[in-house]
Amino acid sequence: MTEGNFVDYVKVHLASGNGGKGSMHLHREKYVAKGGPDGGDGGRGGHVIIRGNQNLWTLVNFKFKKHFKAGHGEHGSKNRSTGADGADVYLDVPLGTVVKDPDTDEVLFEITEHGEEKIALEGGMGGLGNWHFKTSTNQTPRYAQPGIPGQEGYFLLELKILADVGLVGFPNAGKSTLLSVITSAKPKIADYEFTTLKPNLGIVEYRDFQSFVMADIPGIIEGAAEGKGLGHYFLRHIERNATLLFLIPADSKDISQEYAILLDELRRYNPELLHKERLIAISKCDMLDAELMDEMKKELDVDFKGIPYMFISSVAQIGITELKDKLWQMLND
Template identity: 85%
Template sequence: MTEGNFVDYVKIHAESGNGGKGSAHLHREKYITKGGPDGGDGGRGGHVIVRGNENLWTLVGFKFKKHFKAGHGAHGSKQRSTGADGADVYMDVPLGTVVKNAETNEVIFEITEHGEERILVEGGMGGRGNWHFKSSTNQTPRYAQPGVEGKEIDVILELKVLADVGLVGFPNAGKSTLLSVITSAKPKIADYEFTTLKPNLGIVQHRDYQSFVMADIPGIIEGAAEGKGLGHYFLRHIERNATLLFLIPADSKDIGNEYRILLDELRRYNPELLDKERLVAISKSDMLDDELKDEIRAELDKELDNVPYLFISSVAQQNITELKDRLWAMLNNEKVIE
């Protein structure tokens, strides 16, 4: 998937169908000139329905189609015939899509399961035909109900990436390189900040044909929780990850401080993110000798508060298998394979 095709935020307009009018028909036959009311009900207007589809990974389908209008219900007719319901319109979205009211920013619902269907806008009810209004004092009502008009709404579709592991780190920490090494994903890689502007997903192949999904998410900068840099654009994706992999480069000026800043940005955005399991990986560690590693270990033992850590190098393929083992064990509550 190219970066331009990853769309995770769109605004759309949805409009349901009008209900059909009830019929005020009076029964007539060859030898019955003054029959009673037999007008049927109008059909229901079509709904606009949001449906989860596990085969979709992006909202790119809404990039050029942003208006959805359901069909109108047919009018009732004679012999108490009910009009046909209006055609429903389905909007297929990837799992992890949040639907918000565009005016109030209130969350209407979330789609998290394949095949899950939620009515976004209900179609108008069909009007009742005149036979409903027949009574002992009004045996030939010559009126029926009109159909209820449909509704319309502007909504925002916001995708929160569904992945098992989310990569957390400052720009240019080596997240895209790591993803390209341990998955078949081909993210854009370059030696400057904010190379990744959209989340990249990759499937990590593990032992015995097992696998899990990893997401490389745009890098945090200090102040991201307030919307600086890519801000909320990136932070919302981390909410869906089961485990967070903090990636800090070995050439960082202060590894402990960098970890604290990353953690603080997550806390300020959503304190519940701190409840997720964490693993810290020191990337680019092929440039370290044993003495430097010992110094960093001493620092990490004080800063990380029992959070596990690992020295890795994506380029030199150091400890990549060990990293996958650790992540798999954390995702499945298993012991790490030594």
Template identity: 80%
Template sequence: MTEGNFVDYVKIHLTSGKGGQGSTHLRREKFVAKGGPDGGDGGRGGHIIIRGNTNLWTLVHYKFKRHFKAGHGGHGGKQTSTGANGEDVILEVPLGTVVRDTETNAIIFEITEEGEEKIVLKGGKGGLGNSHFKSSTNQTPRYAQPGLPGQEKQVILELKVLADVGLVGFPNAGKSTLLSVVTSAKPKIADYEFTTLKPNLGIVKHRDFQSFVMADIPGIIEGAAEGKGLGHYFLRHIERNATLLFLIPADSKDISKEYEILLDELRRYNPELLDKQRLLAISKSDLLDEELMEMMRTELNKDFKEIPYLFISSVAQLGIQELKDKLWTMLNG
């Protein structure tokens, strides 16, 4: 999937169908001169429904078409026949999609299961036919109800990537390179910050034909929780990950400080993110010799007593299998 096709945020305009009008028909048959009212009810207007689909990974199909209108209900007929219901509009979205109201920014609902259907806008109710209004004092009512109008709303579809492992780190920490090595994904890789502007997903193949999904998320900068840089556009993707893999390069000036900054950004955005499992990977470890690595290990043992860590190098394939084994154990332990 190319970066331009990964669409994770769209605004769409929705209109449900209006209800059909009730009938004012009066029964007329041979030998029944005055049969009385037999007008049927109008059909309901079409709903706007959102359905989860596991075969979708992005909202790109809503990139160019953003207006959706359901069908109107049919009018009531004679012999108390009800009008046809308006045609529903079903919008299919990837799992992990959040539907928000554009005016209040409130979450209307979330889609997290295959085939899960939820109505965003209900169609208008059909009007009652004149057969409902007959009485002993009014035996031939010549009026019926009009159908109720449909609803109109603008909503935001916001995709939060569903992945087992989310890569967390500063720009240029080597996240895209790691993803390209452990999966078949082909993210854009270059020697400058913010090469990755959209999340990339890849399937990590493990032993015995087992696999899990890893997401490369654009790099965090200080102030991201307040929306600085790419801000909320990527932090929301971390919410769906079961395990967070923190990636800090071996040539970093202070690994502990960088880790604390990353952790603080997650805490400020959503404190619940700190409840997730965490693993620290020191990337670009091919730059270290045995002596430097041992010195670094001594420091890390002091600072990271509760969080497991390991040294890796995507280029030199150092510690990659160990990393996959550790992640698999964390995900399935």
């Protein structure tokens, strides 16, 4: 999947169908001069329904088509025949999609399960035919209800990725390289910051044909929680990850300080993120010799305060199998 096809935020215009009019028909047939009212009811207007689809990963289907309109209900007819309901419109979205009111930013509902359906806009009710209004004093009512108009409005669709593991780190920490090594994903990799501008997803194949999903979240910078850079667009994808994998390069000036900054950005954005399982991976460890690694371990044992960590190298394939084992254990404990 290319970055251009990863769409996680769209504004769409939706319109439900109008209800059909009730009929004012009066029954007429041979030898029945005054058969009375027999006008049927109008049909319901079509709903606009948002449906979860586990086979979708982005909102790219709404990149170019952003207007959706359901069908109108048909009018009632003679012999108390009810008009057909308008055709419903279904919008298939990936799991983790949040639907919001664009004016108030209020969350209307979320789609988190395959096949889950939520009505965004209900179609208008059909009007009653004239036979409903027949009384002892009004045997031939010559009126019926009009159908209720449908609704329309703008909605925001916002995707928060449903991945098992979310990669968290500063720009150029090696997240895309790690994802390319342990999954079949092909993210853009280069030796400069902000190579990744959109989240990338990959399937990590584990033993016995088991697997889990890993998301490479674009690099966080200090101040992201206040919206600096594209902070809010990046951080919202971390909310749905079950486990957070912090990736910090071994050549960082201060590994503990870098971890503290990342943790603080998550706390300021959403304190609940600190309750997620965490694992720290010190990347690019192929640059370290055994003696230097031992010294770093002594410092990190104190600084990380019980948070599990390990040394890995994506390029040299060091610690990758152990990393998969640890993540699988954390996801299934």
